[in-house]
Amino acid sequence: MFGGGQGVLLSSCETERGGKVVWRVFQDSVMLIAVNGGQGGGGGSSRGEELSLQRLLENVWSSMVLVLGQDELASVRNVERLKRDLRSCFSLIDQLLEEKQEGIMGNLTHCADCLVPPNPTLLQEAVENFTQAADSEFGCLMVHGRIAVATEKWWRLAPQEVVLLSALMRSLSASGSASCDYPVFLPHGSPTVAHRLLRFQLLPGADVCVLCGPTPSLLRAETTLVGRFWLPLADTLRDCLAVGERCLPGSVSLRPDVLALLLINRETRRSVSCVRASSDSSVPSRARCWELLKLFYIFSTTRYFSQEETLCVSPEEKPQRSSCEDFAPGFSHQPLQCYLVTEECKCYTLQTPQHQLFLLTPLSVPTFALRTVATHTLSAITAATGF
């Protein structure tokens, strides 16, 4: 916007009370500006806001591509028409902005939010068979807006696409329809050619979807395929729904002093997150826990653990993002773990080659025990679920 003629590229601004403005030009045609009013006022947190604003811009752009296709956005012929067309992705963008559903971290982490079902093999089989029957290789089962199981190919999609498709599914299922057929462009996989996203509600809170070509028709798939593959599994699905927002099956026993956790598998780009309900007034509320978890994720990734390369950043766009990543490269040794003691809770994060674990514990946990709690939690989850 400003200074482009002078060879200067402005990327972000910060104001006193944590207000933040971030710019980004996509495909030389659309500029997105994200403004954070700094309503919070936690002065230092605004640095973190930058990361989330950057992610927001990327997500908004990708969702525009997802709905409209890249061609239409890259070469705008009629602005008025584009504006009208863009209305169709407002619901998706609103969802990104509002973050209505608690516990969805994927928009920020670019790792798909997952739910670990109690008996994954049955569901996995079902999804694969169902997808195959629908002439597709991309299929997934979503429970409570999180991916329970998906086909191999689904996981091969770019992490951001998986996250966005999940968001789209959530917004579609929020509309209340039992099934729908929605054309989507994959921002990285096929930005110019649309695919069909078929979504069927199996139970309230459980949806299955496939990404397919011209066949089969929605009607045929709904009438013949859904019943065939999913009716026998109704009980399994109920078990799965029962897992709820804990995201982890009952077989995983978490220590009682874990308030909230976010576990990221760095290789598969998947994450599970949960907040334990607690009536104790000395610990932060549920919503606050989610917020703290997000802030802590931002805090530690911007400062210590340089973020995984997200595919949506082309090399020439890379420097644009680096304004919030100027700190981590300054370390001569590699950070592995870090903790934070605040007035509300204690946070601990630990990074191994395969995982990143972010934990919140109440203040009553001794600081020196945090590390043990974290390592035990990590091993308990990985051992029980193989996540």
Next chain:
Amino acid sequence: MASTNVRGGGMTVAVGGQTEDGEDYYSDNKSTSSSYSSSNYSDDLEPEWLDDIQKNGELFYLELSEGEEEAVLAQATSSQGVSTNHVRFSEKEAEIITEQKKQRCGSLAKGEPALKRLARILRRKRRPSQRRGGKDGGKDISSLTSAPASILKNQAGQRQGVMVQQQQLKEVCVYLNPKRLGGSSLPLSDRGGLLEALLGVVHHPSWSRGQGDSAAARREERLIVHGLVPNSPAIKCGQILIGDVLVAVDDVDVTTENIERVLSCIPGPTQVRLTLETVGPVEGISGDSGDAASVQRLKTTPPVSQLVRLLWGEDTAELQMSIGHIPHIVMYLSLKLDSSSPQEEQEILYQYPVSEASSQLKAVRGIFLTLCDMLENFTGGQIISSSLLLGKHLVHVGYWKESNNLLVIGLPAERVPLLYLQTVVGGVVRTLKVMYGSLDSAFCKADHAPRLDHFFCLFFQQLIQPSRLTDSSSAPPTDISGTLFLDGLPAVRWLTLPPEIKMEVDTVLSDFESSDFGEMSEDFFGLRRLYVILGSCLFYKAYLIANHLPKEDLLDVCLYCQHYCLLPLASEQRVGQLVIWREVFPQHRAQQRAPGYSQPHGRHFLLIVGLRHFMQCVLLEAGGCASPALGSPGPDCVYVDQVKATLLQLEVLEAGIEERLNAPPTPCLSCADWFLPAATARDRLDGLASSSPVLSKLAGAVKGSSSGSRGRSLFGEKARRSSPQRSLSDSGSEGQADTGTGSGSSMAPALSPHSTPDSARKLGGRRDSLGSGGSDGSGGSGGVFKIPRMKHPNPFYLGTLKKILTERETEEMYNNMKLTSGAENTLFHYVMMETVQGIFIAPTHREVAQLSGSIHPQLIRNFHHCCLSIRAAFQQSLPPRGRRGTDRPQGSRGLGPVKEHGVLFQCKPENWTDQRKPAPTMTYWVIGRMLLEPVPQEFYVCFHDSVAEVPVEMAFRLSFGLAL
């Protein structure tokens, strides 16, 4: 042989002109050289800095004494009255000199306080007893009371050996800046012309003829260097010797005929290559070792460091050019634009520097103005920073709005992370406010521009290429994060001293602060005081050792010192004499409007006097109960002399302070390299010892020391190693270094696997028992466990959870327990800040240097970098101070106040070549904790991962026992 003589004395002449020829020259040229030196000012009762006082009363006078040897040299040559190292801080030298002289006469005439005159007369009488000679004060003080060393004689003696000489060509690059000639009123045509004025080479056409050398006739037109002008490029490069012949400039052959024309073709600041024909001794003939050594010395010791030259205000162009490609800028922009008379760049009130990269930033100043305006409307908050990309460089821009103007500072992101930009900008703003009262008064006066240029030149140099400023090769690679972190702390580095010394220092300072100057004081004459001494603080080698100033004043003073690099200056170089005087505007005195009580409304002056490694900063108040200051008074000789006298009085304590500096670190520190598992280093040391006699001696020393200390023999088999102690430090640490280099590139030097360099120090003091279960981060009981005396137990020993014991019992217990518990000392580094007193304590530079090693410096750099982040996290939780709009919304968003933050790091030795085995790793914590009660403190520690958790808690609680 004549030329030999000239050349032999070359160095001496270069400094002061001591050879016969040189003497001729100088007596000949007295009038010319007077513009370069002020020391030959005839009235030797005037202090030497008197000429340097600026029109507004400010003074920045710095004179170096460079090491003993150089000091001798200076002493020998000082009779000539040429002080090389003396340059005044001003842009237009000659002009200001004349003005000052006039001004001084004027001020004398128009009512200089009578006391001053009186004092001056008095001083005239007292001088011999009170100070030794004004002119040579700096040199005398450096305890060189012996007769001037006769360098000439020595050299003549060495010179008796027959010398074979050989004509050689050499090339010398010098940096010339014709622009600096501009202000000089020296008539160029008078003598020497450009050759002398620009290059600093003195050539006398007549001399060549007079020499009667057989070759002279042939050389008539050649440019023989007959002399060098002090402080000229020629002398500073250190390679042009008297007697050399200038053959070519940038490959253009030059003679007396064309030299002026050639030099006049140099358009602007540039580097030129001079080709010189020199007479060099033939290698292999050892008869002239002294000469070779002296030449070598001349070459290896640069005349003065870049920093000093920068402080003197020279050569900023060269330094600035070298960072010209890195985008950085400071601008002071007016937000009120007068659109009726559109004028180019009228909104720029001040700008620095003028370089290519910065002009790009300047061109987009509209962005900054727009953003400042827009964001305020948009988000309701002032803009504080923005990031932009300039080509490949990411630049962070910091903003500070004051009334209708906007200060914009752009810095490269790789130097200053965004996290810390605000602190840096805040520091600059505060320094400027201290110096000028407000930003507007700093930037809006045209005659401040050159001084601001100098100010920001220093600022950018320190941030962007700090390594250029400290060109002592021994200094560790500069640690930008460390500088940022330590300078950004609202505190000054403190050195704990043994109580007796501390008491003595305090007494001396108090005596001074009582302003009881005896017959020198105003009271003696029944006059009103000129100034009230508000307090003073004393630095020794960049460490604060005594402070009698309120915290905010201390910080103001310290900011000024930091900005002008006075602290490193005093620690690295021996300051011959430093006198700084300026009006300052202490920030809290300006702001404070407490109801019921108001500070006396006076003007404040800062007087800094440095002698050798000591530096005292005195804050004076005029007005209030002292007589009000009129106009812009310069430094008062009486006060300066009193501070000097104080410093001289303190010099007797230097030995004690040095001893403290040399003492083994308390709490004791470990070197990171010791913790990297490697082949048993002791074995290696022994193995090496058998082959190398030097090493065997070292190994013996190590063994001896370890078995010599109490209880140490018990560990004989376990290859324990004592950390470098004073008695052992030399041999011990060299031994380590040798092992390190000897072990080749495959492994970092690690002395003992998993083991533990504890030092066999006396672990004095008492141990307090500590209840277990110190768990949460609030750590409210820091004060409970204060150690009664100044002894510092190492809080990281596990075996210290014992009841109070007598010292001896403790020692025994210590040894015994160490045997059983196998406690290891795992503390690497620490910084503790006492927020209330505005001081921080960290291991001294020397302590860090003793722990040589390859990983350790990296670790410390990493520690500092991490501390930047930790401190930024702490800062966000504190209510913003000094910023506008302090009413922060109460909603607890964000992470909330952070009390403690720790990061675990892993390090691997570099250059791990062994493919079969994975590189050994070492993990360590960097932890910071902020306490608000009972006294606000911040700790930052770095220790090995293996330390048990309870001692960590204890470490924080004990506050290291560094009670003040």
